[in-house]
Amino acid sequence: xxxxxxxxxxxxxxxxxxxxxxxxxxxxxxxxxxxxxxxxxxxxxxxxxxxxxxxxxxxxxxxxxxxxxxxxxxxxxxxxxxxxxxxxxxxxxxxxxxxxxxxxxxxxxxxxxxx
Amino acid sequence: xxxxxxxxxxxxxxxxxxxxxxxxxxxxxxxxxxxxxxxxxxxxxxxxxxxxxxxxxxxxxxxxxxxxxxxxxxxxxxxxxxxxxxxxxxxxxxxxxxxxxxxxxxxxxxxxxxxx
Numbered sequence: 001x002x003x004x005x006x007x008x009x010x011x012x013x014x015x016x017x018x019x020x021x022x023x024x025x026x027x028x029x030x031x032x033x034x035x036x037x038x039x040x041x042x043x044x045x046x047x048x049x050x051x052x053x054x055x056x057x058x059x060x061x062x063x064x065x066x067x068x069x070x071x072x073x074x075x076x077x078x079x080x081x082x083x084x085x086x087x088x089x090x091x092x093x094x095x096x097x098x099x100x101x102x103x104x105x106x107x108x109x110x111x112x113x114x115x
Numbered sequence: 116x117x118x119x120x121x122x123x124x125x126x127x128x129x130x131x132x133x134x135x136x137x138x139x140x141x142x143x144x145x146x147x148x149x150x151x152x153x154x155x156x157x158x159x160x161x162x163x164x165x166x167x168x169x170x171x172x173x174x175x176x177x178x179x180x181x182x183x184x185x186x187x188x189x190x191x192x193x194x195x196x197x198x199x200x201x202x203x204x205x206x207x208x209x210x211x212x213x214x215x216x217x218x219x220x221x222x223x224x225x226x227x228x229x230x231x
Contacts (some may be wrong), residue, residue, distance in 0.1 A: 035220075043206060045222035066117075080192045091158060093218070100147040100212055104222050 002027045004094050006106035010068045014114050019107050021077045023092030030107075034068065036077045038106075039089040039108075048090070051075065073079035079113075087113045120221025128199055128230055129149050136194045136226045138209030144189035149210040150182075153225075159208060167191040198219075199230040 003026045013019035025034070035046040051059045051068050059066050063080045079086055092106040120139045128134050138148055146167045151159040160163040163184050171184035181203075183195040196203050211224040 007117075043208075043225050045208065045210075049218060050219065083142070102149055102161050102164060103210065105159045110156075 001082075002029070002032075002094050002096070002104050003016050004104055004106035008109045009107070010112065012112040012114055013079075015082055015084060017082055018078060018080045019082055021079075021090055021111070022091050023075045023077070025073050025092070025094050025105055025106075027073070027094065027096075028034070029035065029096055032096065033095045034066075034075045035093040035103070036064070036075075037091045037093055037105075038082060038086075039091065041088075047088045049077065058104070059095050064097075082113050082114065084113050087111060118190045118221040119223045120207065121209050121226055125227040127129070129226070130200055130230055131198055133195055133197045134228060135145055136196075136228075138194070138211070138223050140190045140213075141212050142210060143213055143215065145192075145211045146174055146189065147188060147212065147216070148192040149220075150184065150192075150194050151208045151210065153177070153206040153208060155206075162194075162207075163192055167192075168179045171194075178180055196228065204228055204230045 005024045027058045032053045034051045038046045038048050049059050049061045049064050058068050065078045067076045082085045089108045089110050093103050121131045146216050148165040151157045152162050161174050162177045164188045165186040166182045167186045169191050173179045186192040206227050208225045210220045212220050
């Protein structure tokens with residue numbers, strides 16, 4: 001069975017600084033997707049960034065980028081120039097490339113932005 | 116705009132009653148929808164996979180007779196919490212994979228259920 005592990009329950013970063021959230025996963029599959037979701041106090045799940053496992057290039061979305069290490073099964077999220085609006089719960093997630101397969105979430109990391 | 120609509124966003128019910136939560140895909144058909152449960156300050160735990168026209172697939176430990184799932188059409192799945200008890204109080208979220216955007220899942224707004 002696939003698992004997703006986030007070892008940092010909480011993190012804090014100064015506004016405008018850079019922070020990295022860690023995530024490791026376990027799977028025997030070769031084709032899958034990885035995601036980082038943000039959940040603000042409204043609890044609406046917001047997709048931050050996604051990575052297809054077959055792509056070697058790390059995904060980037062504006063201030064958000066990932067470090068995808070397939071062999072190590074590691075998928076960290078880097079947030080640059082942190083802003084107050086980035087404060088939220090961040091979930092690392094895995095989904096098999098099989099059609100209509102479920103998403104498996106890590107336990108989450110609560111990110112605090114210090115003004 | 117929203118891709119998935121979940122209703123109601125919050126509900127309070129008395130112990131012993133049943134509550135129905137709806138999840139609708141907007142402007143697209145979804146043969147599969149997922150139901151998650153989230154306790155305060157915890158992660159999303161998959162409860163079941165809703166399959167249009169067939170029985171739902173429940174995760175281990177989830178009581179199928181308590182959490183009834185019906186996926187009667189390609190745009191609607193419902194989760195009914197039967198004979199609700201205070202321990203069923205939680206945040207319930209549905210998710211759908213858009214067929215045209217296969218890597219991404221879309222989430223409903225969630226339903227906060229409080230059983231008193």
